[in-house]
Amino acid sequence: MKHRVLFVCLGNICRSPLAEAVFRDIVERRGIADQFEIDSAGTGAWHVGHPPDSRMSATADSHGVSMDAIRGRQFVSEDLDQFDHIFAMDRDNLHDILSMDSSRTAGPNSEQFRVRLFREADPEPGDYQVPDPYYGGDSGFENVYQIVDRTCRALVDSFEDLAK
Ligand code: 4NP
Numbered sequence: 001m002k003h004r005v006l007f008v009c010l011g012n013i014c015r016s017p018l019a020e021a022v023f024r025d026i027v028e029r030r031g032i033a034d035q036f037e038i039d040s041a042g043t044g045a046w047h048v049g050h051p052p053d054s055r056m057s058a059t060a061d062s063h064g065v066s067m068d069a070i071r072g073r074q075f076v077s078e079d080l081d082q083f084d085h086i087f088a089m090d091r092d093n094l095h096d097i098l099s100m101d102s103s104r105t106a107g108p109n110s111e112q113f114r115v116r117l118f119r120e121a122d123p124e125p126g127d128y129q130v131p132d133p134y135y136g137g138d139s140g141f142e143n144v145y146q147i148v149d150r151t152c153r154a155l156v157d158s159f160e161d162l163a164k
Contacts, residue, residue, distance in 0.1 A: 006083040012042025047072035087118035090129035
């Protein structure tokens, strides 16, 4: 059975598509890509159909990770059923995802546990949020890359530990 993994941010042009691309790159390198279905989405609709932000994809390229195949799409409530693990980049994203979850109550095995802040897996979690680089300078994109890279490695490690 595949792990269905979804990364969610606001615009789906910076943080979550980067997480999608980095996570995919890691599982491909480790030879376990066939165990995963990987996608990303944004809670907002501004960038539906758009390629990733060129500053974010240039940063990814500089680390040998391509975001070329990714296009923006909006998070929909059906995603709550389609994915086993939904990782929100910040607390606003988490709130917006959970607010679309009309049919479920909080508790073990509920959405509260399947839908989590991405940086809960970060060994250096800071405030548990991936900062939005969109309106900042270029250094914000490298910072986001470092956070996303180390958190995705830790996440893939935890999936591999589960399989042992
Ligand atoms: P993202 O960054 O959520 O990491 O994709 C943003 C991109 C675009 C906008 C906001 C955040 N925007 O307002 O257009």
